[in-house]
Amino acid sequence: MSVSEAILRINPDLSFEIENDDYDTVKWLNFDPIEYPDSVPPKDLVLSLAEQIKKEKAHILPRVKKYPKIDEQLDMLWHSMDSGEIPKATEWYDRIKEVKESIPKQV
Numbered sequence: 001m002s003v004s005e006a007i008l009r010i011n012p013d014l015s016f017e018i019e020n021d022d023y024d025t026v027k028w029l030n031f032d033p034i035e036y037p038d039s040v041p042p043k044d045l046v047l048s049l050a051e052q053i054k055k056e057k058a059h060i061l062p063r064v065k066k067y068p069k070i071d072e073q074l075d076m077l078w079h080s081m082d083s084g085e086i087p088k089a090t091e092w093y094d095r096i097k098e099v100k101e102s103i104p105k106q107v
Helices: 002-010 043-056 060-066 070-082 090-102
Strands: none
16 A cells, blocks of 8 residues: 555556555556656655655554554543543534433443
């Protein structure tokens, strides 16, 4: 995904297909690279930018693996709002409270 993202950062108007995020498999869809070679982003530039993007995003997957599931995060927010630890996001809080009250937890 980094090579694709790098190409689009260089020129968001480019249309292309790519296999396994491999620059050498790029098929340009909105121009003929032989007829318009200046439109092709240079491989070294794309790969350099792709490495930079990988470094920028290196923290994402490890974080995703460690975060609680979304439903757990939302429940944590709910309980923090319900106890007054943080201000209530009124519309969200009221809708969640309505559901919790209509379907009470069985103890």
